[in-house]
Amino acid sequence: MKLQDGERQAGRFELFLDLLYVAILSNFADTLTEDISGAKLVKYILILAPSWNVWSDLRELMNSFYNDDLIQRILILWVMAVLVVYGNNAPLVDEEIGAMRSAVGAYMVARVSCNLAHLLYSFASYHHRRQQRLWVALSTLALCIYIPLYFESVSIRGKITTTVVAFVAECITWVLCYSPAGKKLLRVKWSTAVDIAHEIDRFAAFYIIVLGEFLYLIVVGSHTAVGLNERLIRAVWTLTIAFCLNWLYVHADGAVETTHPLRHSVYTAFAWAFIHLPLIASLLAGGHVAALSVEEAELGDPQRWLLCGGLGAGIFFLYLFSLLHTSKDEPGTLILAKPYRLIMRPVTGIIMVLVPLARHLNTTSVLSVIMAFFVFCVIWETVGSLRPGACFYEQWVDNDYPEH
Structure with missing residues (x-):
């Protein structure tokens, strides 16, 4: 060796x-x-x-x-x-x-x-x-x-x-x-x-495997064919939810300068590793039901509770995941301070858990509500992580060939 x-x-x-x-x-x-x-x-x-x-x-x-x-x-x-x-x-x-x-x-x-x-x-x-x-x-x-x-x-x-x-x-x-x-x-x-790069890479790979559960059934079996239909809407919404979950995982706490839990202390490192199991278990269950909604006409009450409970618990664990990162930014570096940037994660989690109480909503409506809150959470964190004075569009500079 x-x-x-x-x-x-x-x-x-x-x-x-x-x-x-x-x-x-x-x-x-x-x-x-x-x-x-x-x-x-x-x-x-x-x-x-x-x-x-x-x-x-x-x-x-x-x-x-x-x-x-x-x-x-x-x-x-x-x-x-x-x-x-x-x-x-x-x-x-x-x-x-x-x-x-x-x-x-x-x-x-x-x-x-x-x-x-x-x-x-x-x-x-x-x-x-x-x-x-x-x-x-x-x-x-x-x-x-x-x-x-x-x-x-x-x-x-x-x-x-x-x-x-x-x-x-x-x-x-x-x-x-x-x-x-x-x-x-x-x-x-x-x-x-610990080889930190390898650890981060391996945990992220397993997280991606779980997000794959959202995507498998929305294509296999061609349940959304043919043309534009309600099943296709549910498939696209499921894809969007998975995309937002991947965004939130990668975004972490959104700080410009942050210390990863594996680098901060042994206690945050252990907590970061342990939190992945309940995070994965929650999203795997919720994601499978979300993808299953493309195949089935309507979800029953147990499936709705598993869908919303799994995704709600999952985003709450993502909130704890982000808190383990240590921001080094000075006050005022970003538009929103860390507590305010991340507040929509637990808020979204609570709303997700309560969505099944709205029994008048059909499966497409339930997925639409879930997708809308996940997208809003991503937009909230992304905008809150911008520097003050940031523009929607910035001109490209120094993009010409050098003179010599």
Whole structure:
């Protein structure tokens, strides 16, 4: 293994891994929308979280030890094959014990495989050795909490509780091993340092995968054909909503000079990473229903609540996401100060959650209202992020060929 300096972007095999997640996430969202209920929503969250953990394992591994060698390529292929098993069985965990055992087994195999890779690299590199071995030991022990899920005698409520406890234990393990407290406990001379460009790139890539859920069904099946029709309007509105969500994610807090949470402190870095899971879960559910509105004539009440609740929660998490960025702008640098620039995000989120109460609105009207508020939110932030005296159109200057 060769040590390399400098920041890097995601590797092509990492992007190839993301292609599989397109199918996995779509399958999970489709399972939820087939029969929307409180129990199904809990199952959706509990099967999405483990898949996120596996993706995070590979992200962390490639962040610290990426060299695109034969072992890493085989590892990615192996984990993807195991994820195929997980993605097919996880939606059926509440129906068949065989599906439960297959999903849990696949998840444990995927994470143990990544742990073994960490253990192997701990011999090759001294920089993260203590932290890696502590991580391998504790995360492997945390996986043992899932063992009761294999037994048919354990009730479904007991399995839900077990899964929640196991997931929380895994999160605590990650924080403990890579936090300043963990480093101090281990008395490490060398410790981990995040490749910030790679981390930002990978999280953004996963966010784009989720936004793809908005777009897939608005084209597949040609439900908007032929000509101008109401379904086409809903498809365009769904596209616009996804575009605004991408805009808001990239826009962050809109400051001219801002410090990314990964660069500000370890606490904002952890918060920034953790907030992506509920953000993704919310937008994935809401986006799937928005796209489904193109296929179906009218959405039922459960689907409307999932649509508006998912998008409302999603933009609220985007608000928290933007607050984690630290603005360095002097007062008066932009038209609106940060609190006023971002205020439309929580306002829009609250309105989204309340939209289903307007029962007289049909599906097209509901999507029109949602789209209008998202567009207004984008315009509000964009205009508020301009410098005082900015013009709608500015003349081009220095666009002639040089004299010499």
